[in-house]
Amino acid sequence: MESITEINLQALQADRDYQQSPQNWEELIFYFLLVDRFSDGREGEDSAPQGAAEDADEILRDKQLEAAWHEHSERRNGGNLSGLMSKLDYLQQLGITALWISPVFKQPAFEDSYHGYSIQNFLEIEPRLGTREELKELVRQAHQRGIYVILDIVVNHTGNVFTYDTPEVPWTGEVYPIKGFNAPSGKPEIPPNSQDGDAVRPRELQVPETFSRKGYITDWEHYPEYIEGDFFSLKNVSTGTGEGEDFHPSEALKIITECYKYWIAYADIDGFRLDTVKHMYPEATRYFATEIHEFAHTLGKNNFYIIGEITGGFDFAVEMQKRTGLDAALGLNRIPESLEQAAKGYGSFSDYFSVFSNSPYADEDENRWYRNNVITMFDDHDMVTQSEHHKARFCADAQTAPLLLNALCINIMTMGIPCIYYGTEQEFDGSGDHDKFIREAMFAGPFGAFRSSGKHYFNQGSFIYREFSKLAELRRSFLPLQYGRQYIREISYDGTAFYVLEKSGKKRFAGVYGWSRIYSSQEIVIAVNTDLEADHTVRISIDVELHGDSDTFRELYRSDGKDLSVFGIEAFEDRRAVQIRVPAHGCVILGNSES
Numbered sequence: 201m202e203s204i205t206e207i208n209l210q211a212l213q214a215d216r217d218y219q220q221s222p223q224n225w226e227e228l229i230f231y232f233l234l235v236d237r238f239s240d241g242r243e244g245e246d247s248a249p250q251g252a253a254e255d256a257d258e259i260l261r262d263k264q265l266e267a268a269w270h271e272h273s274e275r276r277n278g279g280n281l282s283g284l285m286s287k288l289d290y291l292q293q294l295g296i297t298a299l300w301i302s303p304v305f306k307q308p309a310f311e312d313s314y315h316g317y318s319i320q321n322f323l324e325i326e327p328r329l330g331t332r333e334e335l336k337e338l339v340r341q342a343h344q345r346g347i348y349v350i351l352d353i354v355v356n357h358t359g360n361v362f363t364y365d366t367p368e369v370p371w372t373g374e375v376y377p378i379k380g381f382n383a384p385s386g387k388p389e390i391p392p393n394s395q396d397g398d399a400v401r402p403r404e405l406q407v408p409e410t411f412s413r414k415g416y417i418t419d420w421e422h423y424p425e426y427i428e429g430d431f432f433s434l435k436n437v438s439t440g441t442g443e444g445e446d447f448h449p450s451e452a453l454k455i456i457t458e459c460y461k462y463w464i465a466y467a468d469i470d471g472f473r474l475d476t477v478k479h480m481y482p483e484a485t486r487y488f489a490t491e492i493h494e495f496a497h498t499l500g501k502n503n504f505y506i507i508g509e510i511t512g513g514f515d516f517a518v519e520m521q522k523r524t525g526l527d528a529a530l531g532l533n534r535i536p537e538s539l540e541q542a543a544k545g546y547g548s549f550s551d552y553f554s555v556f557s558n559s560p561y562a563d564e565d566e567n568r569w570y571r572n573n574v575i576t577m578f579d580d581h582d583m584v585t586q587s588e589h590h591k592a593r594f595c596a597d598a599q600t601a602p603l604l605l606n607a608l609c610i611n612i613m614t615m616g617i618p619c620i621y622y623g624t625e626q627e628f629d630g631s632g633d634h635d636k637f638i639r640e641a642m643f644a645g646p647f648g649a650f651r652s653s654g655k656h657y658f659n660q661g662s663f664i665y666r667e668f669s670k671l672a673e674l675r676r677s678f679l680p681l682q683y684g685r686q687y688i689r690e691i692s693y694d695g696t697a698f699y700v701l702e703k704s705g706k707k708r709f710a711g712v713y714g715w716s717r718i719y720s721s722q723e724i725v726i727a728v729n730t731d732l733e734a735d736h737t738v739r740i741s742i743d744v745e746l747h748g749d750s751d752t753f754r755e756l757y758r759s760d761g762k763d764l765s766v767f768g769i770e771a772f773e774d775r776r777a778v779q780i781r782v783p784a785h786g787c788v789i790l791g792n793s794e795s
Contacts, residue, residue, distance in 0.1 A: 228297040229298065230350070239642060269646065272645070275647075281331075289345070292346070293669060297348065303354060306401075352475065355453070361382055364378055365377040374414065378408060412430075472506050519567070534585075556568055574616045595628065605663075605787065608664070642658070684717030688714070689714040712738050712782050725753065732785050737780070
């Protein structure tokens with residue numbers, strides 16, 4: 201499509217039954233992937249799934265392979281929508297119930313952008329990824345398997361669609377003249393006021409007024425520079441003027457909003473992940489969220505979810521989520537780092553718990569996340585909490601990599617909507633001085649995981665894949681693990697002194713953390729052991745009010761695969777507790793007699 205006038209939303213909706221929204225998104229488990237790096241659908245033709253130990257550092261043994269591997273780290277590897285479709289069974293069996301996919305819209309033809317955040321045409325699918333029909337079929341097949349689809353979208357910028365009149369254009373607050381819009385060749389051959397050619401679509405956006413034209417951001421914390429400026433070569437969209445009730449959306453914002461309504465109606469999308477919310481005026485975000493929610497409601501999607509990527513600090517993220525009408529935020533601020541550090545024994549477990557509130561009615565001045573307002577994850581494609589010059593997945597730290605299952609257990613057994621980054625379930629260990637190193641190809645692409653090439657990693661027999669699927673099933677089976685309040689529990693090694701165990705000093709903590717999830721008189725107790733070598737036998741506190749001396753707890757899961765046991769409750773002067781043995785670098789989950 202070329203023009204916004206070609207969209208007929210009423211015709212798209214005629215005689216269609218749309219997938220209803222989930223009533224409660226906190227029931228779901230998300231999986232995030234970059235389409236280009238996930239699957240090309242030919243894994244069965246290439247080879248059997250490989251193991252990390254077999255392939256690690258393979259390319260380092262051949263200088264030509266190594267050079268090619270590095271060359272493809274910033275180029276397209278060939279993953280596509282058809283390949284993703286072929287892996288829906290893999291995701292379903294892992295326990296995934298919501299699929300978040302990177303942007304799939306058409307990119308500038310002259311650039312080899314693989315990640316999708318450089319949009320040239322908001323009305324077409326990137327042909328190197330597939331077709332609109334394949335996107336629609338992907339969603340249909342996902343829905344058949346009980347998997348909802350979240351589309352990653354961009355509102356506040358486009359790809360590199362025009363060229364400034366001068367080469368150096370740092371943000372100063374002034375508007376710069378443009379030489380012309382960029383043709384498919386990459387040259388500014390299209391006059392600034394022409395809607396001919398194919399620089400940006402729909403064609404109504406191909407006017408200078410669509411864009412702020414204030415040059416690139418140099419100070420990422422300076423307001424309004426970080427809202428008005430360009431992301432390097434990406435071009436910032438002017439979204440409107442005015443504050444509060446006096447905000448007036450720009451024509452560009454209205455057009456882009458209509459484009460995204462089209463994709464909901466056409467492909468039956470269930471939610472959006474909205475990119476770079478920090479770099480939009482709150483009023484523009486609220487306009488977009490309101491328009492999308494209202495339109496989705498007309499399709500019967502009464503709980504269409506819009507998840508914001510909000511960088512800029514923890515308090516800022518909480519405030520923006522509340523102010524803008526976004527349903528949830530990605531837990532980019534504090535959550536990834538504190539979760540990983542707690543799981544590895546390098547940080548405080550209570551620090552991770554401190555970002556959550558057990559009530560949606562907490563003090564307004566208390567900035568915490570409630571259970572359905574935040575997406576929790578540790579590995580992701582940006583790792584914004586890490587150093588700009590070093591990005592690393594969880595398993596890049598070889599010493600603590602065996603604690604990965606514990607991190608996943610913490611992620612899906614605590615409050616929030618959990619999300620797994622592709623490859624984590626196969627123990628991907630990418631790291632390096634650029635985010636490309638944490639975006640490895642999972643299929644047999646040239647930029648493969650574990651410094652390999654031409655190998656795929658869809659191994660459903662791997663330990664983490666199998667154990668995670670068990671944890672996911674457990675979460676689906678017990679309401680406290682989806683909705684429950686959560687409490688850190690005191691631990692005792694001697695049956696006398698009970699403490700909330702924490703890391704102290706510089707030494708890594710090697711012991712047991714424990715917590716409970718409680719919902720409607722049911723208590724689920726979870727314990728993880730950060731000791732890499734030894735099992736630990738401990739007593740873990742339970743809720744005094746819920747349990748009598750004759751009640752019992754039963755093991756629901758053990759990561760070491762040993763037989764599950766039933767435990768009596770021990771009574772102490774001011775508490776009740778259960779004695780359990782937690783395996784080395786493992787976890788145990790127990791339920792009370794009501795579970």
